Amino acid sequence: MATLLEMRGISKVFPGVRALDHVDLTVEQGEIHAICGENGAGKSTLMKVLSGVYPFGSYEGEIHYDGALLTNRGIRDSEAKGIIIIHQELALVPLLSIAENLFLGNEVASKGVINWPLAFQKTEGLLRKVGLDEAPTAVVGKLGVGKQQLIEIAKALAKDVRLLILDEPTAALQENDSQKLLDLMLELKAQGVTQIIISHKLNEIGRVADRITILRDGATVSTLRKEEISEERIIRDMVGRDMAHRYPERDSNPGEVLLEVEGWNVWHPEQTGRQMIRDAGFHVRKGEIVGIAGLMGAGRTELAMSIFGHAYGRNISGRVRMGGRVVDTSSVTKAIAAGLAYVTEDRKQLGLVLDEPIVKNITLANLAGVATRGVLSRGREQQVAEEYRRAMSIRTPSVFQKVVNLSGGNQQKVVLSKWLFADPQVLILDEPTRGIDVGAKFEIYTIMNELAAQGRGVVMVSSEMPELLGMCDRIYVMNEGRIVGELSRAEASQERIMSMILNDGKARVA
Amino acid sequence: MADQAANAGGKGIGAHLGGHLRENGMILALVAIVLFFTVIVRVTQGVDFLSAQNITNLFLQNSYVIIMALGMLLVIVAGHIDLSVGSVVGFTGAVAAVLTVNMGWPVYAVVPTCLFVGLLIGAAQGYWVAYWRIPSFIVTLAGMLVFRGLTLWLLDGQNVGPFPKSFQSLSTGFIPDAFGVGKPNITALVLIALASVAILWMGLRARARDQQFGITPEPMVVFAIRNFVVVAALMFVGYKLASFRGLPNVVVVLAVLTVLYAFFTETTTTGRRIYALGGNEKAARLSGINTDRLVFLTFCNMGVLASLAGMIVAARLNSSTPKAGVGFELDVIAAVFIGGASMTGGSGKIIGVVVGALIMGVMNNGMSIMGIGIDYQQVIKGLVLLAAVIFDVYNKNK
Numbered sequence A: 001m002a003t004l005l006e007m008r009g010i011s012k013v014f015p016g017v018r019a020l021d022h023v024d025l026t027v028e029q030g031e032i033h034a035i036c037g038e039n040g041a042g043k044s045t046l047m048k049v050l051s052g053v054y055p056f057g058s059y060e061g062e063i064h065y066d067g068a069l070l071t072n073r074g075i076r077d078s079e080a081k082g083i084i085i086i087h088q089e090l091a092l093v094p095l096l097s098i099a100e101n102l103f104l105g106n107e108v109a110s111k112g113v114i115n116w117p118l119a120f121q122k123t124e125g126l127l128r129k130v131g132l133d134e135a136p137t138a139v140v141g142k143l144g145v146g147k148q149q150l151i152e153i154a155k156a157l158a159k160d161v162r163l164l165i166l167d168e169p170t171a172a173l174q175e176n177d178s179q180k181l182l183d184l185m186l187e188l189k190a191q192g193v194t195q196i197i198i199s200h201k202l203n204e205i206g207r208v209a210d211r212i213t214i215l216r217d218g219a220t221v222s223t224l225r226k227e228e229i230s231e232e233r234i235i236r237d238m239v240g241r242d243m244a245h246r247y248p249e250r251d252s253n254p255g256e257v258l259l260e261v262e263g264w265n266v267w268h269p270e271q272t273g274r275q276m277i278r279d280a281g282f283h284v285r286k287g288e289i290v291g292i293a294g295l296m297g298a299g300r301t302e303l304a305m306s307i308f309g310h311a312y313g314r315n316i317s318g319r320v321r322m323g324g325r326v327v328d329t330s331s332v333t334k335a336i337a338a339g340l341a342y343v344t345e346d347r348k349q350l351g352l353v354l355d356e357p358i359v360k361n362i363t364l365a366n367l368a369g370v371a372t373r374g375v376l377s378r379g380r381e382q383q384v385a386e387e388y389r390r391a392m393s394i395r396t397p398s399v400f401q402k403v404v405n406l407s408g409g410n411q412q413k414v415v416l417s418k419w420l421f422a423d424p425q426v427l428i429l430d431e432p433t434r435g436i437d438v439g440a441k442f443e444i445y446t447i448m449n450e451l452a453a454q455g456r457g458v459v460m461v462s463s464e465m466p467e468l469l470g471m472c473d474r475i476y477v478m479n480e481g482r483i484v485g486e487l488s489r490a491e492a493s494q495e496r497i498m499s500m501i502l503n504d505g506k507a508r509v510a
Numbered sequence B: 001m002a003d004q005a006a007n008a009g010g011k012g013i014g015a016h017l018g019g020h021l022r023e024n025g026m027i028l029a030l031v032a033i034v035l036f037f038t039v040i041v042r043v044t045q046g047v048d049f050l051s052a053q054n055i056t057n058l059f060l061q062n063s064y065v066i067i068m069a070l071g072m073l074l075v076i077v078a079g080h081i082d083l084s085v086g087s088v089v090g091f092t093g094a095v096a097a098v099l100t101v102n103m104g105w106p107v108y109a110v111v112p113t114c115l116f117v118g119l120l121i122g123a124a125q126g127y128w129v130a131y132w133r134i135p136s137f138i139v140t141l142a143g144m145l146v147f148r149g150l151t152l153w154l155l156d157g158q159n160v161g162p163f164p165k166s167f168q169s170l171s172t173g174f175i176p177d178a179f180g181v182g183k184p185n186i187t188a189l190v191l192i193a194l195a196s197v198a199i200l201w202m203g204l205r206a207r208a209r210d211q212q213f214g215i216t217p218e219p220m221v222v223f224a225i226r227n228f229v230v231v232a233a234l235m236f237v238g239y240k241l242a243s244f245r246g247l248p249n250v251v252v253v254l255a256v257l258t259v260l261y262a263f264f265t266e267t268t269t270t271g272r273r274i275y276a277l278g279g280n281e282k283a284a285r286l287s288g289i290n291t292d293r294l295v296f297l298t299f300c301n302m303g304v305l306a307s308l309a310g311m312i313v314a315a316r317l318n319s320s321t322p323k324a325g326v327g328f329e330l331d332v333i334a335a336v337f338i339g340g341a342s343m344t345g346g347s348g349k350i351i352g353v354v355v356g357a358l359i360m361g362v363m364n365n366g367m368s369i370m371g372i373g374i375d376y377q378q379v380i381k382g383l384v385l386l387a388a389v390i391f392d393v394y395n396k397n398k
Helices: A043-051 A075-080 A098-102 A116-129 A145-158 A175-190 A202-208 A231-239 A300-307 A332-337 A347-351 A358-362 A364-370 A378-391 A408-421 A438-453 A465-471 A494-509 B002-009 B012-019 B021-045 B052-077 B085-102 B107-131 B136-155 B165-172 B186-212 B220-243 B249-267 B269-279 B281-286 B291-317 B328-338 B350-370 B374-397
Strands: A003-014 A017-028 A032-037 A060-065 A083-086 A163-167 A194-198 A211-216 A219-225 A257-267 A275-285 A289-293 A314-322 A325-327 A340-343 A426-430 A457-461 A474-479 A482-488
Touching: A003 A043, A017 A032, A017 A043, A017 A194, A017 A211, A032 A043, A032 A175, A032 A202, A032 A231, A043 A075, A043 A083, A043 A163, A043 A194, A075 A083, A083 A145, A098 A116, A098 A145, A116 A145, A145 A175, A175 A194, A175 A202, A194 A202, A202 A231, A211 A231, A219 A231, A231 A438, A257 A300, A257 A457, A275 A289, A275 A300, A275 A457, A289 A300, A289 A438, A289 A465, A300 A340, A300 A426, A300 A457, A332 A340, A340 A408, A347 A408, A347 B281, A358 A364, A358 A378, A358 A408, A358 B269, A364 A378, A364 A408, A364 B269, A378 A408, A378 B186, A408 A438, A438 A457, A438 A465, A457 A465, A465 A494, A474 A494, A482 A494, B021 B220, B021 B350, B052 B085, B052 B165, B052 B220, B052 B249, B052 B269, B052 B291, B052 B328, B052 B350, B085 B107, B085 B136, B085 B291, B085 B328, B107 B136, B107 B165, B107 B291, B165 B249, B165 B291, B186 B220, B249 B269, B249 B350, B269 B281, B269 B291, B281 B291, B328 B350, B328 B374, B350 B374
Parallel strands: A017 A219, A032 A194, A032 A211, A083 A163, A163 A194, A275 A482, A289 A457, A289 A474, A340 A426, A426 A457
Antiparallel strands: A003 A017, A003 A060, A211 A219, A257 A275, A257 A314, A314 A325, A474 A482
């Protein structure tokens, strides 16, 4: 097999950070090459160098592609050579149709006039290729994330792609959509499209990748062939140490009941008559970590956000007790005052002010804590930020760094710091390890255990069953807006959880 | 603070200046523009640009822009815009004229009444923006038409005036000399000296506090040069004013408001929350911040400042006219963006806005003295606004 791509000694420096340090990467013609590494290891930066986001000359080292030195001045140059990247955040225009999106900037036109019949015909061909059964006129924003991902790939195919780069393509996808996408990748491989996939999900990598390159701290650690790939080996190379235990040990010793929710009902904010949560009830004890499991769309985030200051939904009814007393959580301010905190699953949109520095983000939920009669003390604010930087080991040159420049794991630690500074009794963590690599996950788990040890209650909402099983004292199982079961640590297993969900579905149909 | 980030990240004066390019650049630009006009006006017209009379005029002519720009900054930081301020200036001026001239109210009753009217106007517009989520562009565009119409109706299409002396003094009055010397005005000199000392003292105290908390302060050289320039300019202007008729009332109002708003935006929790709301509204709301009420309050505040400006404009013209305030909203918004506020909300500083408004004012005044036609003046002002924003965007992308 011939070599399609060879990146030699790539280095890229940002102010204060050496993002890439002599990285080597070789990709053979027609293979699927996986790139793995912790958040901040340099995967995305490397792909941006390759795809021309960082033009030739702004990095050190050489890229040889198809036997010639690559001197891209921008994304257009690399796209012309067939190098196409699909970013984690999809770049589709939600209000335009599939056909319009597919040929955006690349229209089927002569002299500026678009030939719609031909465009639709081509669109249908491309949609068939990626196995998507939708009309070319369908509006993209109305389709699910999984379908949008397929449209991105179709868009790449429309541009005669030779090297397709997928940056965490399945991060936002449900299980069956992920499987479809992986199948499509294998199919494209059979048609001769070389692919690079960045992923945190080791089982996916094992399924599709021919080789895998592992990055750590901006440098190449190893490149493994399919036969050499094992979960233990990948984790060891990624974090630089053996990870005997994926979940930190904890002595669980739950105390009295802290948070108790009863008869909780929530309706959809826009669609009248659609009930999202039905008669849900659960409780959390002091020092306890309680999981909420369920498939996508089961209503876990809706449950959490509606409890936290009615931040989701309408016509909310039910009772919330804290330490036995009924509390009013009808606004976020009241919920915080009652001792609740909610760490969102979407930290960029809902958790952080990205253009503000770490300091200002950490104090945002408790400005009164660094102020006297409404006047802020910058010094006290900085002290607080420095304390959390140490306690959470947030990796940054300074607490005045804008959070947009931090890696996902470090951003998550900033969000956690913000809520800890508000000193809540109960924290609801929604997908706390989403988009975070193995090493940082372990740190987040450790923090969760510390919170429980301090006597706080922790509610963990997660799509990843292994982490719920590894971390929680008890697990509630949700399906279609209801809590359909409760399992103790000893009883819980992936099979039990899944069967609870499936039996509930069957019972409903019958 | 972005400036502190530069402190902590980069070492040395060069790195520091780089991080402060915008702020220091603005002050330098203002100084350069003033010097430019001083030379040009002297050579071409034989007029002293920095004469006491012209400096007084400069402040009297531009006070309304600066006052409204303070409120507009908050509105823009919160991610909104207020197009109605020009019409509100006209309307509150008309209310003041009707109350004073037609109904004979005394000035101490008219001023609070007009401020209250401004508050109501701001509240009426802010209500729709904040609680009904109607885009502020639309609401205030409607307000612009409504209040212009109401101005015409209230004045019956006529000029109403003149105002009694007590009302005129809002704009054209001067702080009397308590020492009875007359010229130079000793009160003015004392106030300016006190202000200079206060600036230096607060600067040094902030440095000391930073050091105490382990924050690397800006290099002493930069601190010294900047403060020297600011205090020297202040003393020069103060001396000139004192040798003429003393401190105009408007200048005192301006100075007090500027200090107040700078303090509010930088060191109070409410100020911080407005910036967070502009940076990411959803995240701010989920952090327990009542974002709707904050938006509402920024509009109320804008209404009050616009009515203050309206009275000052009426007092200066010594009559209320149906055309008063036409196009003011554009000057105000331009000053805020020249001052470095972000178009998407979430950033911008009071001091930048004041300097931005002064740059616009100095250019207006200088070009008028030079006899440049209103046509060219508009073109030049437009290009300056564009250049300032391009400079920002370029800096951000770099």
